[in-house]
Amino acid sequence: MRTDAALDLRRILFYAGGLVAIYMLGVGVIIATHTQNHPQVGVLVIMFAPMAGALLARFAGPGVIRWGRFSWWMIAGLIPVVTVFVAYAIGSRIGVGVANYGVLGRALILSPIVIFISSLAAVGEESGWRGFLWPLMRQRWSFLVSALVIGAVWWTYHAPLIILGWYGSLAGLPAFTVAIAGVTLFTGVLADRSRAVxxxxxxHGAWNALVATGFAVAGNASLVAFTGSTFWIGEFGWLAAIASLATGALATWWHLSRPMPELATARTPNRAERTPIGSHSPTAPTIALKP
Structure with a gap:
């Protein structure tokens, strides 16, 4: 019942309903507490909107949240932060940023703690994006189509906060869009390969803890390792955007050129066997993931 493809539309509707409800609650918190200039509490509520949608779909769908197991792939989750660090370092060498390596050392020493704390909030988003929605999309669609859908939804989720001035900067939206595309591709590879969230x-947690802060010491805005124009530095800057897209594209090329054994040997259903989302066919087939 929990994997019956005929119930997918029902699951998506419950997911969207739960997500929108908690999202609007977060917006209400920001407005009601008059904290538009410091909307951290409301933004934190909004970060758990995807989890709320996933849990609602899990129990009312009924559906599945793919939590998975801890594995070495968690270490691979640090790769985007490493590539952005390299981009920032290069940027400081060519004059588009300033590096304070003394501060950087302190930031890196504290980074495991900061990443862990940031990851607790990231669970709120990732349980919905990569835990629930990504596996559901991958049962039917190719990797790239699934990434396009998730990326568009994820961008739309952030856009109102950016436009209203509660998160990031509107001027940095083009760079942020490129960064979202790269992160979506990379986390899609992680989700496929690890079968876990x-x-x-x-x-996600490492990105928020380090990239978004310019590698600040425990999030302290006065102790930032990489500074400079927001056009280049920060998660709304072009250095992070370019590094993110390059990382996501390379990871995707590697993933698609080396199919996983169970995917390479699985039979791909023909067109007649495919069941569109929302179909109520009682004999809807189980569709293997496609590379």
Missing amino acids: WPSVIA
């Missing part, structure tokens, strides 16, 4: 949680 935890590597994506680490990737």
Whole structure:
């Protein structure tokens, strides 16, 4: 019952309903507490909107949240942060940023703690994006189509906060869009390969803890390792965007050129066997993931 493809539309509707409800609650918190200039509490509520949708779909769908197991793929979740660090370091060498390596050392020493704390909040998003929605999409669609759908939904989720000035900057939206595309591709690879949500949680948590802060010491805005124009530095800057897209594209190329054994040997159903989302055919087939 929990994997019956005929119930997928029902699951998606419950998911969307739960997500929108908690999202609007977060917006209400920001407005009601008059904290538009410091909307952290409301934004934190919004971060758990995808989890709320996933849990509602899990029990009312009924559906599945693919939590998976801890594995070495969690370490791979740190790769986007490493590539952004390299981009920032190069940027400081060519004059588009300033590096304070003394501060960086302190930031890196504290980074495991900061990433862990940030990952606790990232579970709120990733349980919905990569835990629930990604596996549901991958049962039917190719990797790239699934990434396009998830990326568009994820971008739409952030866009109102950016436009209203509660998160990031509107001027940085083009760069942020590119960064979202790269992270979506990379976390899609992590989700496919690990069959778990935890590597994506680490990737998301590390990004928020280090990239979004310019590698600040425990999030302290006065102790930032990489500074400079927001056009280049920060998660709304082009250095992070370019590094993210390059990382996601390379990971995707590697993933698609080396199919996983169970995917390479699985029979791909023909067109007649495919069941569109929302179909109520009692004999809907189980569709293997496609590379």
